[in-house]
Amino acid sequence: MYQLLAHFFNHSKGSLSVKLRAGLKSADELKEVTEILNQFPLTEVILHARVADQLYSGTIDEEAFIYATQNLKHKLVYNGDIFSKQDFADKQNKFEGVDTWMLGRGILMNPLLPNEIKGIGISEKEGAELLFTFHQTMLEGYLEIMDNEGNAVNKMKQFWIYFANCFPNPKKTIKQIKKVKTLNKYNPTVKSIFNEING
C-alpha cells in the first residue's frame, strides 16, 4: 500500500481519497494501515469497519472505527449499515466529531432515505416520481455504458434485489423482474410494478 500511494503522489498532481475496510482478516490490520495512510496527503478516508472476510455478515466493528477517529490524521468518513433515520442518529451519537457519511445499500433499498434523514418531507406522489426518475437514470446510464441492452437489463436486475424494497411486496417484485430477459419485456414490467405505488 505504501508503494502504491507513494507512486501516486510522486507521479500525479491529482487529489486522492481512500476507501477501505477495517482489514482483510482482522481489524488489527488497521493499525499498520493507519500508519501508512498518515504519511500521505489524502483528501479523506472512508472506512467501512468490517473485515473483508466478513463480506456483509455480523456488525460494524465500532472499536475499529473509534480507533480510526483517534489515530487517522485525515478527514474520516463513516460508512456501513445505515438503513434508516434511526440508524443514522445512532451512528451520529456513537461517533461524535464525524460529519460526513457514506450510504450504500441503504440508498439502493430506499433512494428517499437521504431526504428522510435530512427531514425533507415529500408527498407519496412526489416520492413515487423521484423513485421512477432514480430508476430511469440508472437504466439510461447502464444502456449508455454496457455493450448491449441485455447486459444493461442484467445490471438492473441486480439493482432490483435492493430496489424491490421500495414496493409493497418485494419478494413478488423481485420474481417479476427476475423473469425478464429483454429490454422490451423489462420496460412494461417496470411500468406495472410502479403502477402499484402510483395508485
Ligand SMILES: Cc1cc2nc3c(=O)[nH]c(=O)nc-3n(C[C@H](O)[C@H](O)[C@H](O)COP(=O)(O)O)c2cc1C
Ligand atoms: C451493489 C454494490 C456495489 C458496490 N460497489 C463498490 C465499489 O465499486 N467500490 C467500493 O469501494 N465499494 C463498493 N460497495 C461497497 C459499498 O460502497 C459500502 O462500502 C458497503 O456496502 C457498506 O456500506 P452500506 O452498509 O451502507 O451498504 C458496493 C456495495 C454494493 C451493495
